Amino acid sequence: MTNWRPDPTLLRRPAYLSLADQIARAIQEGALINGTQLPPQRRMADELKLSVQTVSRAYEELGRRGLIAGEIGRGSFVRMPRREMRPPYLPDRLGEVIDLSILKPVCEPMHVEKLKEALGWLSQNLPARSALSFRPNVVFPVHAAAAVEWLRICGVDTSVQNVTVTNGATGAMTVALMSVAPPGSTVACEAITHHTLAPLAAYHGFTLAGLAVDEEGLVPEALEDACRQGGIRAVFIQPTVVNPVAALMGKTRREAIVEIARRYDIAIVESDVLGPLVTHRPRPFAALAPERTLYITSFTKVTVPGLRIGYLVAPDRYVAAVSNRHLVSNWMATPMVAEIATKWVNDGTALELVRWQRAALAKRHAIAAQMLAGIPYTSHPQALHLWMELKEARTEEGFVAQARLLGVAIAPGSAFCVSREAWAPSVRISIGSTTEAELRIGLGAVAKLLHGEQEVVLPAI
Structure with missing residues (x-):
């Protein structure tokens, strides 16, 4: 049983959430360590002059957060086993939320109609190669050519040999990081970044170095310090307002980061999923440092979520690695969705x-x-x-x-x-x-x- 107790003067309405928050902070700060038994609910209620129902709801809330667990006949204990990370969004839209x-x-509704029209067109124009081939190099030359045109609109000049068509940006991000960051290596990133980056690092065995950010995003001096200490193989950046803090990195900041990446010979993985949506933006890293930047863009955030197709541009030295890792993780993008993306790029719908x-x-x-x-x-x-x-x-x-x-x-x-x-x-x-x-x-x-x-x-x- 612990000697730590919540402070009744800090309770606010709703009392059960306020109590749960106090206990959660005590766990996070180490005042309540793993395995500590919490006071019985009735004793806690008497000490804090709360109802047993309120304390019970607080304990239930802590259980929902994965911070405590109840054992029949023994009580409630701090339990913090390693858990899979939960997404920051609701997995289901339940009730009136x-x-x-x-x-x-x-x-x-217009977006659904556009997709219905495209599917109708596809039913009459599906190429045999998209329906029957297992070979990406047979299916995707046409789609890669359209990708080159879309990438030009995004500010990136490249060739079909450097483009991999993926099932959206998440698949592209996985392949890019697998290609530049072997197990045991370290990837620098903004301290506030894409919510899938941390679990991806854990699954693939590389380490993240979360670096300082300001109103423009990643601070160059922080990257310089990390590179000087050694071990950094790549930096993952979301420079154009899709990052959680909605920062737009300026031209001078981008050039400073490129200079550091060249000096320490690290790769840049650039996630630019909003593509041409953002007006008056500086040139992408892939245009400033094409020899070391793996550039990612996609359609789900700018057209319609169901169009799950992305483009990954890789420098020549990473093309083979990207191709092989895409094969083992995805084999290839879904051809029929790629057909729609290609049509929309070519006819101006995108x-x-x-x-x-x-x-x-x-x-x-x-x-x-x-x-x-x-x-x-x-x-x-x-x-x-x-x-x-x-x-x-x-x-x-x-x-x-x-x-x-x-x-x-x-x-x-x-x-x-x-x-x-x-x-x-x-x-x-x-x-x-x-x-x-x-x-x-x-x-x-x-x-x-x-x-x-x-x-x-x-x-x-």
């Missing part, structure tokens, strides 16, 4: 949808500015999300849980964090994942929570 947790483009998305996002950002007036957050006019630091000693778990009780799902910032140095509790809020009306309601609920104007109605404690 306004889902602002998942990063999606704005979509309307660029038309990008322009539509840009205009739709402008409306969403205007709604956000109105509903969150006076509340600090960071974003960009073509970002699909907002990033908001939580003030006044709020905890992420508590704030996200309170929002859920109000029917709004948002993503905890810690899901994107690979380094706790100078970390501030934050949340990511998607603005494209639902309707304009639901976005207004969801952002209104977030604003009221931040202003302390809305409390969850619970039974008396």
